[in-house]
Amino acid sequence: ALVSCGGGRQDATYKGKLGTIEFKGDTVTLTADDEVFKGTYTGNAAKNGKVKITFNEYSKDGGKTFSDRMEIFKASVEDGVLTIELDGRPFNWSIVK
Helix, strand or coil, rough: CCCCCCCCCCEEEEEEEEEEEEEEEEEEEECCCCCEEEEEEEEECCCCCEEEEEEEEECCCCCCEEEEEEEEEEEEEEECEEEEECCCCCEEECCCC
């Protein structure tokens, strides 16, 4: 049997008034109404600390078609709350247990 040493990333899903953010494997997806942003991230979104999110695909039709769009966000996780600064204001998402 394989035993994890716990050093890797863990999947995490957060919900907030701006939609749902899912960190799975090496990818991150933000879904808000019909808008979908996809990209990658560094850090561990399931633990307290900093996370750097890079969105490089954008859909405005619910994920049917995507176009290139590069945006980088600095985020932090503290006690199950993900905070991302958007346009100079902090927005929070809470972890889904």
